[in-house]
Amino acid sequence: MFLDKFYPKKYVRSIYSINLKKFYKQGYRGILFDIDNTLVPHGAAANDKAVNFFKKLRKIGFKVCLISNNKEERVRPFADAVEAPYICDARKPSTKNYIEAMNIIGTDIEETIFVGDQVFTDVFGANRANMYTILVKQINPKEEIQIVLKRYLERIVLYFYVRRDRKELRKANKKYNKKRMLSLGIKKKLHIGKDASKKNIQDKGAESVECMEGVENINSVENKEIQNENNV
Numbered sequence: 001m002f003l004d005k006f007y008p009k010k011y012v013r014s015i016y017s018i019n020l021k022k023f024y025k026q027g028y029r030g031i032l033f034d035i036d037n038t039l040v041p042h043g044a045a046a047n048d049k050a051v052n053f054f055k056k057l058r059k060i061g062f063k064v065c066l067i068s069n070n071k072e073e074r075v076r077p078f079a080d081a082v083e084a085p086y087i088c089d090a091r092k093p094s095t096k097n098y099i100e101a102m103n104i105i106g107t108d109i110e111e112t113i114f115v116g117d118q119v120f121t122d123v124f125g126a127n128r129a130n131m132y133t134i135l136v137k138q139i140n141p142k143e144e145i146q147i148v149l150k151r152y153l154e155r156i157v158l159y160f161y162v163r164r165d166r167k168e169l170r171k172a173n174k175k176y177n178k179k180r181m182l183s184l185g186i187k188k189k190l191h192i193g194k195d196a197s198k199k200n201i202q203d204k205g206a207e208s209v210e211c212m213e214g215v216e217n218i219n220s221v222e223n224k225e226i227q228n229e230n231n232v
């Protein structure tokens, strides 16, 4: 579908809900970050939380680089505070500076993640550069008028994205339930998994997409319930 190039691989509520260690274990070594409304509200200085977040990234072993369409006077002080290299005036969604950022930190496309808050600049550019893309919900909903207009279009893209992921989640749960029940020798349909996934599916926006990652959580709830049912 033509909208695929705007779809992130993952859509999360904030940078703090990204399972960093899991990505490191999977072989990712570099993360590129947009700044405004991804790490802090638009134009805001780096707060303690952001500074600690970058310390944590480095402690895990990630190489990081900031890549922003904003000007040097905005980007440099932020980069200094979090002690990260940066590219300003990056002209995202042009792929040139995504590649340049990877050169700076010395990682390949297959091991680099991009994190940003805008579909048509951040995600589109990173997808074109063939990187793993994570979209975060923008921190501050009050934005400049030109961004507000873009957000309306983003909502349309995200509507289709969320719908696709809900379908995949249902499919994944259905498959898991069937397999699990068969392995436990349960022939009767329990509806437990169905209810658990329904509850998650009812969550909207980022939350509902996050439950793709939460398939395991749903399943662990379901596991417990199936086990209890089995013990009766």
Ligand SMILES: [Mg+2]
Pocket (backbone or CB within 6 Å): 034, 035, 036, 037, 038, 116, 117, 118
């Ligand atoms: Mg941004």
